[in-house]
Amino acid sequence: MTHEAKTYEPEVLNQYVPSILVELEQLRDSAKRARQLAHVPHAILRFPDVKSLTGYSRSTIYRCIAQGLFTKPVRLSERAVGWPFSEIATLNAAHIAGKSTDEIRALVGQLHARRKLNAG
Numbered sequence: 001m002t003h004e005a006k007t008y009e010p011e012v013l014n015q016y017v018p019s020i021l022v023e024l025e026q027l028r029d030s031a032k033r034a035r036q037l038a039h040v041p042h043a044i045l046r047f048p049d050v051k052s053l054t055g056y057s058r059s060t061i062y063r064c065i066a067q068g069l070f071t072k073p074v075r076l077s078e079r080a081v082g083w084p085f086s087e088i089a090t091l092n093a094a095h096i097a098g099k100s101t102d103e104i105r106a107l108v109g110q111l112h113a114r115r116k117l118n119a120g
Contacts (some may be wrong), residue, residue: 015028018062045083052056068105069111 042068045053055072064070070091072080090111093102 008018043085044076045085045088046082050083050088054092068108069101071108074115084115 047058050056051058054061056064061070065072071083071087073083076082090107091104094107099107
């Protein structure tokens with residue numbers, strides 16, 4: 001089966017270029033921030049950073065939390081939550097390694113248990 005490449009008129013492409021450039025800049029900023037945070041042992045990530053680093057939407061993150069596939073957020077104040085950078089990095093590594101859903105659920109349990117040990 002062969003596929004023909006679609007061609008678009010420059011006017012059509014030009015209407016999308018600005019938003020694509022903004023998205024690329026945001027990705028570069030997120031990657032730079034992630035590199036900086038990797039050197040901060042107890043960094044707490046807010047939602048935009050978590051979404052950027054995982055590629056998940058807000059609704060997917062909360063669905064995964066409900067399913068035990070993502071750690072619960074840490075309360076920072078009455079109206080603010082965040083996630084430890086180390087937990088996000090650990091979950092990303094598990095996904096990259098191809099861990100199963102059951103293995104990730106067990107890993108989330110271990111991460112929550114580690115929080116309790118560190119708090120006490």
